[in-house]
Amino acid sequence: MDEQKARELTDRFRQVLSTKRMNELSSRSRSASPAPFNAALPPTNAPPPSYSSSIRNIPLVPRPPSDARSMRFKNMLLSLSNMPVKWENPGLLDEALRVIPLDQIYGEAEEESQIFKAEAESLGAGKKPAWGYQDCVIRALLRWFKRSFFTWVNNPACHTCGSPTIAVGLAAVLPDEQARGASQVELYRCSLDQCGTYERFPRYNDAFVLLQTRKGRVGEWANCFSMLCRAMGSRVRWVWNSEDHVWTEVYSSHRRRWVHVDACEESWDKPRLYTEGWGKKLAYCIAFSADGAMDVTRRYVRTARFAAERKRAHESELLYIMNEIRASRRSKLTKNDKFRLEGEDMAEDRELRRYVAQQVAYEICKLNPEDILRGGSGSARPDPEAQKAAEGRQNGSAEWIRSRSESGRRFQNGPHDQPPRR
Numbered sequence: 001m002d003e004q005k006a007r008e009l010t011d012r013f014r015q016v017l018s019t020k021r022m023n024e025l026s027s028r029s030r031s032a033s034p035a036p037f038n039a040a041l042p043p044t045n046a047p048p049p050s051y052s053s054s055i056r057n058i059p060l061v062p063r064p065p066s067d068a069r070s071m072r073f074k075n076m077l078l079s080l081s082n083m084p085v086k087w088e089n090p091g092l093l094d095e096a097l098r099v100i101p102l103d104q105i106y107g108e109a110e111e112e113s114q115i116f117k118a119e120a121e122s123l124g125a126g127k128k129p130a131w132g133y134q135d136c137v138i139r140a141l142l143r144w145f146k147r148s149f150f151t152w153v154n155n156p157a158c159h160t161c162g163s164p165t166i167a168v169g170l171a172a173v174l175p176d177e178q179a180r181g182a183s184q185v186e187l188y189r190c191s192l193d194q195c196g197t198y199e200r201f202p203r204y205n206d207a208f209v210l211l212q213t214r215k216g217r218v219g220e221w222a223n224c225f226s227m228l229c230r231a232m233g234s235r236v237r238w239v240w241n242s243e244d245h246v247w248t249e250v251y252s253s254h255r256r257r258w259v260h261v262d263a264c265e266e267s268w269d270k271p272r273l274y275t276e277g278w279g280k281k282l283a284y285c286i287a288f289s290a291d292g293a294m295d296v297t298r299r300y301v302r303t304a305r306f307a308a309e310r311k312r313a314h315e316s317e318l319l320y321i322m323n324e325i326r327a328s329r330r331s332k333l334t335k336n337d338k339f340r341l342e343g344e345d346m347a348e349d350r351e352l353r354r355y356v357a358q359q360v361a362y363e364i365c366k367l368n369p370e371d372i373l374r375g376g377s378g379s380a381r382p383d384p385e386a387q388k389a390a391e392g393r394q395n396g397s398a399e400w401i402r403s404r405s406e407s408g409r410r411f412q413n414g415p416h417d418q419p420p421r422r
């Protein structure tokens with residue numbers, strides 16, 4: 001009897017969430033997050049994202065892509081930008097809610113948000129908890145997704161005898177695989193000679209199909225997890241990186257900013273994981289949402305040491321492309337919504353500039369007086385943020401650590417061996 005009651009309650013809850021989202025979708029106004037917008041600020045052009053120029057604050061004038069190389073980059077970004085739009089589908093999001101153990105997620109979120117509140121209170125009156133309730137919902141979703149829901153696949157195991165398999169290349173996509181949105185099928189052969197079974201691994205990029213298959217590499221992980229965040233009522237971004245990685249950003253109304261979330265690593269708000277943590281150099285990190293697009297490279301690359309060269313288009317052309325994507329995503333929004341989102345863009349831009357300024361200040365502070373006298377660059381004191389990021393490295397799954405390139409080289413069968421499948 002109690003169990004039935006609980007089930008009824010859960011069903012009713014799903015219904016409420018679903019209805020709420022339907023209303024949101026139909027009014028095209030994203031979930032209520034107060035825009036940190038100061039109307040007195042003059043509108044500015046987004047600054048150039050590259051390090052040297054953003055430090056110097058050289059104003060850039062957007063310029064349409066003019067050569068073949070920048071046109072190619074534009075077309076690629078336009079096509080990538082469609083990913084989050086595909087999640088704005090009530091049928092898909094309802095199906096996602098049926099898969100998520102809502103009572104578990106909400107229970108954990110409630111408990112954790114109470115802990116954050118208690119921590120804040122212990123620090124003194126007027127202190128704000130580190131994270132809000134909805135942040136805790138996504139944190140609980142992240143734990144469940146990584147630990148109980150999705151599986152990482154390098155080489156699929158043989159379905160006949162369970163032995164490991166060896167990659168033999170790509171196979172032709174079968175009609176039923178194509179119908180389910182597979183763009184590519186990888187073929188593997190059982191390592192046991194007397195077995196000889198072939199194993200197909202279709203790379204699906206349809207979030208609906210991923211709810212059933214529940215496996216893949218970084219592309220599948222980021223696609224499915226981001227969609228589930230959307231289903232739980234958060235505003236979500238899908239972040240594409242030019243060095244073959246993808247991850248998620250979720251908007252925290254509590255912090256009034258976008259938060260880095262990497263489902264593969266179960267990492268929350270560790271934007272320096274890829275650079276200081278893994279030692280990778282990154283060129284572009286571009287975030288796409290259903291109502292915007294933003295070059296967020298400065299959130300992930302905090303020092304010039306980890307900035308890879310940006311050669312795919314001139315910075316003023318990239319600015320033009322980002323403006324174009326934003327405009328097309330927002331073409332159907334009301335004037336008020338557009339205004340609110342522009343305010344958010346400007347606030348984020350200030351946030352990203354602050355990171356650059358902080359790092360410059362930090363680099364100056366860590367110099368030893370003796371080194372300045374000698375004219376050297378200093379034996380650095382350890383950067384606390386970099387240490388934090390390096391700690392994140394130890395939490396990663398074992399096969400990722402093994403296969404990850406620490407020196408920029410690529411390893412066989414590693415997640416970065418393949419471009420992220422979208």
Ligand SMILES: [Zn+2]
Pocket residue numbers: 158159160161162163190191192195196197
């Ligand atoms: Zn076998």
